[in-house]
Amino acid sequence: MNQKFDAVIVGAGPAGCACGIVLAKAGLETLIVERGKFAGAKNMWGGAFYGPSLSELFPNFWDEAPVERYISRHKFSLLSKDAAFSADFTTKKFGEPPYNGFSLLRSKFDRWFASKAEQAGAVVATGLEAEDLLWEGNAVAGIKAGGDELPANVVIACDGVNSILAEKAGLRGKISPRDIKQGVKEVIQLPRQIIEQRFNLQGEEGTAWEFIGSFSRGLPGGAFIYTNQENLSVGVVVQLDKLAEKEVSANDLLEDFKRHPEVANLLAEGQLMEYSAHLVPVGGKAMMPGLYTDGMLVAGDAAGLTLSTGLVLEGANFAIASGKAAAETVIRAKKRGDFSKKSLSHYPQLLKQSFVLKDLTSFEKAPSLLENPRFYSQYPEMVCELAEKVFTSDGLPRKKLWSMLRESQRGKISFWRLLRDLLRIKRSL
Numbered sequence: 001m002n003q004k005f006d007a008v009i010v011g012a013g014p015a016g017c018a019c020g021i022v023l024a025k026a027g028l029e030t031l032i033v034e035r036g037k038f039a040g041a042k043n044m045w046g047g048a049f050y051g052p053s054l055s056e057l058f059p060n061f062w063d064e065a066p067v068e069r070y071i072s073r074h075k076f077s078l079l080s081k082d083a084a085f086s087a088d089f090t091t092k093k094f095g096e097p098p099y100n101g102f103s104l105l106r107s108k109f110d111r112w113f114a115s116k117a118e119q120a121g122a123v124v125a126t127g128l129e130a131e132d133l134l135w136e137g138n139a140v141a142g143i144k145a146g147g148d149e150l151p152a153n154v155v156i157a158c159d160g161v162n163s164i165l166a167e168k169a170g171l172r173g174k175i176s177p178r179d180i181k182q183g184v185k186e187v188i189q190l191p192r193q194i195i196e197q198r199f200n201l202q203g204e205e206g207t208a209w210e211f212i213g214s215f216s217r218g219l220p221g222g223a224f225i226y227t228n229q230e231n232l233s234v235g236v237v238v239q240l241d242k243l244a245e246k247e248v249s250a251n252d253l254l255e256d257f258k259r260h261p262e263v264a265n266l267l268a269e270g271q272l273m274e275y276s277a278h279l280v281p282v283g284g285k286a287m288m289p290g291l292y293t294d295g296m297l298v299a300g301d302a303a304g305l306t307l308s309t310g311l312v313l314e315g316a317n318f319a320i321a322s323g324k325a326a327a328e329t330v331i332r333a334k335k336r337g338d339f340s341k342k343s344l345s346h347y348p349q350l351l352k353q354s355f356v357l358k359d360l361t362s363f364e365k366a367p368s369l370l371e372n373p374r375f376y377s378q379y380p381e382m383v384c385e386l387a388e389k390v391f392t393s394d395g396l397p398r399k400k401l402w403s404m405l406r407e408s409q410r411g412k413i414s415f416w417r418l419l420r421d422l423l424r425i426k427r428s429l
């Protein structure tokens with residue numbers, strides 16, 4: 001019989017590492033099992049990280065963590081076929097500690113985070129895949145991995161969006177492709193100076209830029225560019241079931257995005273360094289599985305804990321906060337010597353007190369709002385057409401803004417539909 005751990009965590013992403021650090025610091029025998037050759041080897045994302053949850057573990061983490069740039073500028077653009085309408089926000093405040101967010105690359109960041117778990121006393125076993133759960137009666141009692149049985153008082157599934165462990169524990173069924181977006185991303189190398197010129201940045205400043213519009217061919221989804229030190233993270237994220245319905249690949253949409261004149265200028269002469277693809281859960285509260293059972297908890301993407309509002313896609317901070325809440329629940333359970341479902345029901349209570357379930361509840365209508373195809377075709381076209389009319393000087397008498405708006409709207413969308421969409425935005429966001 002192998003050593004019995006207090007806790008076995010499956011997955012060394014943000015949720016698993018945060019959970020492991022809190023458990024190991026409290027003196028619990030903790031094992032983190034990661035299937036990648038190293039933590040972060042298989043992980044990708046867009047790249048804007050918001051830090052308060054990590055600051056609670058490591059104040060001033062930016063001094064040692066491999067962050068690329070702090071995000072000082074947020075941009076949002078609506079793209080029609082050949083035009084772009086953009087909002088650009090920057091503030092000096094985001095450039096001062098504790099900063100508001102950072103761009104970063106997961107292969108470096110997850111490795112650093114896992115090393116912090118090791119320093120705290122957790123054992124991190126990489127290149128090891130959890131294949132199944134161990135059971136004692138109706139209670140989860142460990143995992144099977146690499147042909148071995150690894151017993152534990154509690155298993156914390158931090159194994160990401162496709163969590164096989166949550167499924168095997170009966171906490172969720174198959175995820176609907178409607179609740180998932182497919183992300184594809186390229187890392188494009190450019191000299192630091194060029195990045196800073198093109199994005200109007202100085203020193204360590206960085207840009208997070210979100211796009212919606214013509215490139216997604218009316219499918220619910222968006223694109224992003226995040227500036228790193230000497231490369232850009234460029235990608236699209238699109239609802240999986242719609243891709244299948246329309247028989248388009250996310251990669252086709254990424255190519256369309258990169259060809260848009262506004263984007264092509266930013267990427268010109270860049271060298272492709274890396275290509276990756278990953279799924280992201282975006283169904284919000286409605287897709288949340290059961291979060292606990294006897295001997296087991298589920299955290300991060302495995303529990304569907306991300307926030308997608310069209311303007312932001314945040315998951316890493318939700319993963320860290322839920323990983324920490326899971327760890328606090330296990331520490332409490334260890335003190336009581338009780339790892340039953342009843343004892344572990346403390347976990348959702350902690351999540352309800354934190355931003356994790358508060359945000360998911362506030363924005364629970366956002367996922368269905370974001371399925372509206374008009375946001376990805378008619379509205380970007382309408383706004384770009386209106387802006388073109390406003391800024392065109394053709395020697396003819398100018399029309400008033402209202403009549404230009406009516407002209408741009410006509411044939412694309414009825415006034416009542418526009419009003420209804422505005423009301424839905426108000427209710428959902």
Ligand SMILES: Cc1cc2nc3c(=O)[nH]c(=O)nc-3n(C[C@H](O)[C@H](O)[C@H](O)COP(=O)(O)OP(=O)(O)OC[C@H]3O[C@@H](n4cnc5c(N)ncnc54)[C@H](O)[C@@H]3O)c2cc1C
Pocket residue numbers: 010011012013014015016033034035036039040042043044045046047048049050128129130131158159160161164182183184185235236237278279280299300301302305306313314315316317319
């Ligand atoms: C394209 C894209 C863009 C995104 N952009 C952002 C963004 O800008 N900002 C943001 O905050 N979030 C973003 N996200 C979401 C964010 O990446 C996730 O919410 C976050 O990574 C969740 O962390 P996690 O630890 O729960 O899961 P993951 O990061 O998925 O980690 C799970 C880990 O478990 C391991 N694993 C899985 N199964 C097993 C197994 N059976 N045995 C052993 N190990 C296993 C995996 O290898 C992985 O290391 C984005 C996601 C995508 C796909």
